[in-house]
Amino acid sequence: MKTPLMLLTLALGLSACTPSPVQAPVPADVVVLGLNDFHGNLVPTGFAGIKMPAPTATNPSATANLAAGGAEIIGGYVASARAANANTILVGGGDLIGASPVISSLLRDEPSVIALSKMGMAVSSLGNHEFDQGLKELMRMQNGGCDSNDTAKACKFDPAYPGASFKWLGANVTDKTSGKPVFAPYQIVTTPSGARIAFVGAVTKTTPTIVAPSGVATLNFGDEADGVNKYIPEIKALNPDAIIMLIHEGGNATDTYNVAGCNSLMGNIIDIAKRVDPAVNAIISGHTHQGYNCLVPDPAGKGRVVIQGDFYGHLLQRLDLQVDMANHKLLSIKAANVVMDASSATTISKDATQTGIVAKAKSLTDAVKNTVVGQITVPQILRATNAAGESALGDVIADSQLAATSSAATGNAVIALMNPGGIRADLPDSTNIKPDNSVNFGDAFTVQPFGNTLTTITLTGAQLKAVLEQQFENPDATSNRILQVSAGLTYTWTAAAPKGSKVSDLALKGAPIVAGSSYRVTVNNFLADGGDGFTVLKDGTDRLVQPNLVDVDAFQAYLKASGPVAPGAQNRITKK
Template sequence: MKKLTLIGAALALSACTMTPSQPVDVTIIGVNDFHGNLAPTSFRVPDPADRTKTQTVQAGGIESIGTILKNARAQNPNTVFIGLGDVIGASPLASNLLRDEPTIDAMNQLGMQLSVVGNHEFDNGVQELLRIQKGGCNSNDVTRACKYNNTYSGAKFQYLAANVVDEKTGQAVLPAYKILNVGGVKIAFIGAVLKDTPTVVTPSGVAGLKFTDEAQAINKYVPIVKNMGADAIIALVHQGGASTDAFDVVSCKTLSGDIVDVAKRIDPSVAAIMTGHTHKGYNCVLPDPNGKDRVVIQGDSYGHLLQRLDLRVDPRSNTVLDIKASNVVVDAAKTAKDPAMTAILTKAKSVTDPIANTPIATLGVEQITRAANAAGESALGDVIADSQLAATQDPAKGGAVIAFMNPGGIRADFPVNVPNPSKNVTFGDAFTVQPFGNILTVITLTGQQIKDTLEQQFDNPAAGQTRMLQVSKGFAYSYDTTKEKGSRVSNITLNGAPLDLSASYRVTVNNFLADGGDNFTALKGGTNRLGGDVDVDAFAAYVKANAVNLSGQVQNRITKLQ
C-alpha cells in the first residue's frame, strides 16, 4: 500500500479556565452504527401498555437528532456529542451515492466532536478514510465524491483508533484518544475498533494495517491520559454483544458476546464503556478487573437510539462521583425537526431522488423480511441468493449452479418501512438492502470446499450476529451444532442429488466473500474467477422479473437438526 500520512498519536483540548471548585455535571450523547441514515426508519420498541409486545415507530434521522441535541444542550451546556463507529458506510442511497459527504456535513453541523472508527469506515480503504477526515476531492470514486458540494472540507470531528497501526512502520494511523475540556473538567475518550475488522471488511480495504487487541490498546493509553490530568475516562469500543433485556432496562446483567471479555479487561480507571457494531440496544453492567460493576451501553443502529451518559465529575479528586446511563429513543413522530438538518436532507435527496424513486415492481406482499428463522435462513436472503444465481447461470456469465449470500450484507428489510399497502418497491428500496456495490463473482469450488465453507458458519467471530449463508434454490443441507467442529453439516444436495465432494461446481458469491470476507476463508480457494454484475442491479432485475411470485416466506432450504 502507499505510505500513509500518519496523524499524531493523540489530540488534546487544553483548559484555559481554572479548575472548578465544585463537581461538574457532564452529559455525553453518542450515536453508534448510524450508517448514513439521514432519514428515519422503522424501529420496534416495547409497548408501554404490555411489555411482552412491541410497537413500530419511525425513529432516527438527522432532523430529530438535531432537536434532541439542542434540547440536551439547553438543559446542560456541558454536553458532548460523539460517534461509536460506522458513522458512514453501508449507507442508504441519499448518502452512499454522494460518498457519505452529506452525513459528514450533518455530523459537523450537529457538533460531533469525535468518533471511534468502525469497521465500515474502512470499506473504501484507509486512504479514502483519511480523505473523509481531512477533506478534498481526491477520492477513489470520483463519480460520487464532491457531488454533494463541489468541494469537501472533511470531518470537523476527530476519528480515533488506538488499535490500528501501519504494519510496516508500527505507527498509529489515527489518534488513539482525545481529551475534551467540558465545563472546566477534562474528559478523555480512548477509542478502539474490533480487532477482527480484517475478517468483516473487504481485504483490500485494510491491506497494510494491523488491528490489535481492543482492551490492551485502550489500557496502554489510560496512564497517559491520567498523567495529562483527565478527570474522567470513557472507552469507545466498536465491538458489542447482545442482551436478552430490552434497551430501556437499566443496569441489565444479561450481556453476552465478544464485548464481555473486552470490557472485563479494560482498566478500572475507565468510568464507562460505550459500544457499537452489533446493532443491539442494551444498557448493561459488567464487572471491571476489580469486580466493580461498570456501565456498558449500546444504542441499536441507524440513529434509532442515542446512548446517553450523565456524569458528575469532581475535578479536585479527578473522580467520577456518579454516572447514569440511558438509551434515548429518537421518535421522529414526536420530535420537532431541526431546520438545518432538514436542509441537508433535502439537498442530498434532490441529487439522489431521481435514482432512488425509480420504480422496480409491485410485490405480492407488503414486505420481504431479513429476519432469520431458527435455522438462520430468511425470506429476503432466499430472494437475494436466487437473484445472484439468476444473474450468473448463463454460461457466458459464469455458468453458476449455486449462489451464497452473506447475511451481514443484507442491511434492511425490503422495503425498510411498513405499512406498505401499495406493495410498490423502488430502486432506493433495493439499494437500502444492498448498499455496498459488491460485484457478483463466480468461482469454481469442489464439493469439499463447499462443505468446508458451510462448516465455517459455526466457527465465526461475530458476536450477536448470525453468519448463516443464504443459499439459492435447488441447494439444501442440514446441520447439527452438537456435532464436532468440521462435522456439523450433512445431507448436502443440489437439485435433489447428493453433492459430490470430489466434483467441481460453479458458485456465485460477492467479491467480499470471494476474498474470504466474514472469515469464510475456504472461498479464497476458488478458481477461475469471473466478475459480473453489481449485486444490487442483479437483485433489482430479479425482483422486477419475479415480483408476483415472491411470497415473502422462508423457503426452508436449511434444516437445523439440533
C-alpha cells in the first residue's frame, strides 16, 4: 500500500527536525596565540609590566623595564609552540601596523606585514591604525603591489611587495553605498589534525573619530557586538569546533596581566562582551594597550574569557583549547598571557627567518634612525601623566609645535595643543637610553610616528574653552583625553563639575582668556579635522595648513635648538 502524501511529508518533516545523534568524542588540543597592537615594533621595547633597575647617575644606561617583544622573539616562541603542538594558530587583535617606529614606518610597514606572514599568522581583526593611511593603502597592504600614496617608502623593502598572507577581518565594517562588508567578517582555520576554529573580527566603532576622517569617508563602522552576532548563525551552520572573537576594542583592569580569571575589567569591552552571542567561546581584545586575562558574563550568564596582551608584542595571549571534532564543540579552555622576554636571560630562541627580516629592515633605516638630533637633561622624558592629565613629554612636544609656528611666516601662533594619543613612547624608550642623554631621530620618530602636518587656526576664547571642555565628552569616563598645552596657557578643571562647565581659570601668560578675543592656535592636521572628538577645532578660521611642516620635524628641530631639553614641569593644568 502506498503511503499517503500527507503522512510522507510529515515523516520527512520529523526526520529533518531530529537532532543529529551524539558521536563518540574525537578530542584535539589546539593552541591559539594572539598578538595585539604590535604597531610594527620589529625590535624589543621596554615592558612596564616587569620592572628592572632604574637608570642612575652611575649606571645611566640601565633600563627601567624588561626588554620584551620583537619579531625574532615572537617568531621564536610561535615556532616552539608549533613544534610542541602542530595545531597552533597565530592570530591578531588589530593595530599590527601604523604608529610604527622608524624600522617599519620608513618602509611603509611592509617588513612588519612580511614578518607576521612568515610567522604564519592566519587572521587578524582590523585595528583603527590599519586605516591611518586610508582604505586604498590598507587594501594594498593586504593584497600587495606598489601603487601606494607614499612611493618614497613603498616597495623599498621588497620591490615586489607581496601583501599579507593573513586576512584582516571586519564584521562591523561596511561600505556606505552598498551596505556590504568591505572585509571578510570571519574565517575558519583548519589545523593539521582537522580541528576547525572559526575567527570572527571587529574593530572599534569609534574608528572614524580617531583616524583621519578622509581615509574612511566611504565606510561605516557599526556596533561591534551587533556586527559579530549577525554572522554567528552562518558560522554555526558550518560546524566549527570553536568560535573565537578577535576585536580591536578593550578596557582596563586593576588586576595585572598574569592574574587568570580576573573580574576587575572595566571599559567599552564589557558591554560588547556581555552582548556577543554565547556561541563565541573566547574574546581576544586590543586597542587599550593593557594586559589582562579576565572573565566576563556572556548573555547566558556564563563566564567567558576576555584577554588582551599589552602592546608592541610584550605579551602573547595564549588560549589552550580542547575541542571535540566529532560533535563540534569546545571541551575546555585555559587562558594566559605569556611574556615575550627579550632580555639576555630569555629562554626563548630567536627565529632565524625573523632575524633576517629585522637585519634587512635595519640596514635600510639605521642611517636615518641613528642621526643624533639633540640632548635632554635626564635619561628619559616620560609620557606618563600626572593627576591632571599633563605629561612632561607632552609639555615639550606642545612647546616644539608652538616654536615652529610662532613667527609671522609660520602662523603667528600663541598656543599649541597636542593630543596625548599621538605621543607613542617615552623619549627615548627604556631600551634606547644613551649614557650621554643624547636623542636620535629614531627616538623622536618613535614618539611621533604619524607624520602629521601642523595647522594653525584662529579660535575665539569661547571656542578655545569649548575645545577644552570636549576633553571630558569621551563616553568612556576612564580615559579623558587631556590635550597637552604649550607654555603660557594654564587652566584648572574640576572633576565634579558638570560636563560643559569643568574648565575654569583659563589664562595665557597670566592674562585671562577673553571669550570674544581671537587667538592663533596650532594643532596637527588630525586634530584640525576634528579627530579624537575635538569637533570645535574644525570651526577654526584663517586656517594655515603647512604640508611641509611635519610634527616630528618640528620636534627634532626644537630638540636641536633648545638642547639640552629638560622635562616639562607639568604645571600648566590643574585638577580639582
